[in-house]
Amino acid sequence: xxxxxxxxxxxxxxxxxxxxxxxxxxxxxxxxxxxxxxxxxxxxxxxxxxxxxxxxxxxxxxxxxxxxxxxxxxxxxxxxxxxxxxxxxxxxxxxxxxxxxxxxxxxxxxxxxxxxxxxxxxxxxxxxxxxxxxxxxxxxxxxxxxxxxxxxxxxxxxxxxxxxxxxxxxxxxxxxxxxxxxxxxxxxxxxxxxxxxxxxxxxxxxxxxxxxxxxxxxxxxxxxxxxxxxxxxxxxxxxxxxxxxxxxxxxxxxxxxxxxxxxxxxxxxxxxxxxxxxxxxxxxxxxxxxxxxxxxxxxxxxxxxxxxxxxxxxxxxxxxxxxxxxxxxxxxxxxxxx
Numbered sequence: 597x598x599x600x601x602x603x604x605x606x607x608x609x610x611x612x613x614x615x616x617x618x619x620x621x622x623x624x625x626x627x628x629x630x631x632x633x634x635x636x637x638x639x640x641x642x643x644x645x646x647x648x649x650x651x652x653x654x655x656x657x658x659x660x661x662x663x664x665x666x667x668x669x670x671x672x673x674x675x676x677x678x679x680x681x682x683x684x685x686x687x688x689x690x691x692x693x694x695x696x697x698x699x700x701x702x703x704x705x706x707x708x709x710x711x712x713x714x715x716x717x718x719x720x721x722x723x724x725x726x727x728x729x730x731x732x733x734x735x736x737x738x739x740x741x742x743x744x745x746x747x748x749x750x751x752x753x754x755x756x757x758x759x760x761x762x763x764x765x766x767x768x769x770x771x772x773x774x775x776x777x778x779x780x781x782x783x784x785x786x787x788x789x790x791x792x793x794x795x796x797x798x799x800x801x802x803x804x805x806x807x808x809x810x811x812x813x814x815x816x817x818x819x820x821x822x823x824x825x826x827x828x829x830x831x832x833x834x835x836x837x838x839x840x841x842x843x844x845x846x847x848x849x850x851x852x853x854x855x856x857x858x859x860x861x862x863x864x865x866x867x868x869x870x871x872x873x874x875x876x877x878x879x880x881x882x883x884x885x886x887x888x889x890x891x892x893x894x895x896x897x898x899x900x901x902x903x904x905x906x907x908x909x910x911x912x913x914x915x916x917x918x919x920x921x922x923x924x925x926x927x928x929x930x931x932x933x934x
Contacts (some may be wrong), residue, residue: 599894604860605727605764605789609636616842616863617642617704630887633876642706643686677760687723700726712810714760727764758787766790776827790838793824815866821845825857832858833905848882856902
């Protein structure tokens with residue numbers, strides 16, 4: 597058997613596929629099946645910053661403030677009383693999950709400000725989390741809010757959490773930042789042990805009959821992998837912290853591309869909803885076959901071989917790719933006309 601173990605957040609994992617944050621992990625039976633299918637670790641479903649605020653009885657006051665001016669925004673906010681998981685229930689599930697499987701369990705916090713994150717990160721550590729994933733998701737919707745302010749807020753959050761816990765912390769980023777390499781380097785300096793590329797941008801849909809703006813959820817597709825491959829390939833060799841790729845990982849080919857770009861691990865969720873948890877085993881079997889056929893002795897040998905740091909021609913990662921792609925398409929269109 598080929599050695600497919602990969603290092604991630606100070607741990608040696610049995611393989612390159614982690615289960616990303618998904619409601620599937622709320623069932624202990626599912627968690628056991630994930631381990632049996634070959635998952636190297638599991639990121640539990642996220643606990644949202646808004647839930648922590650709600651429990652401290654501050655959220656209702658915050659949401660009502662200024663509603664006279666921004667009443668149109670209230671209909672888009674979820675009814676936070678409907679959240680299924682309180683922080684005590686979350687911690688208890690974390691403890692039970694740790695006891696149910698032998699693979700690492702990562703806790704997940706989703707938010708944008710420090711708030712109660714530091715306190716709860718400590719609780720997660722004490723409950724047995726092997727590591728913590730900060731699932732950051734913040735959008736600038738105010739013209740007075742600058743990108744620099746958003747980055748400082750994120751860096752301060754990461755510093756606060758990393759200084760409060762001893763377990764490794766990974767930061768799951770959105771891809772809307774102007775300079776991903778600069779931000780990644782600053783996150784590393786702030787104490788982050790890893791970066792995960794990227795949080796999916798769930799965009800609302802518009803109902804033109806009811807004149808409503810509604811949340812819209814779609815499973816990922818392999819086409820979403822491309823920007824993640826790009827930035828992993830750019831970051832590899834530029835930062836020392838580990839790299840995870842999530843969003844668009846569905847097959848062994850997707851896993852191999854991710855590792856060759858420079859990722860330590862891939863995180864899978866949508867594929868499990870579509871094909872079932874046992875899909876992990878099929879992907880790992882395909883991965884083993886590919887490596888054996890090409891006489892690799894380990895998956896680690898392939899890491900970063902297609903990164904910007906490793907290839908001779910870096911133009912595909914820079915502006916040259918933009919020019920080459922558009923010019924080649926125009927040329928094909930011209931030839932097709934004759």
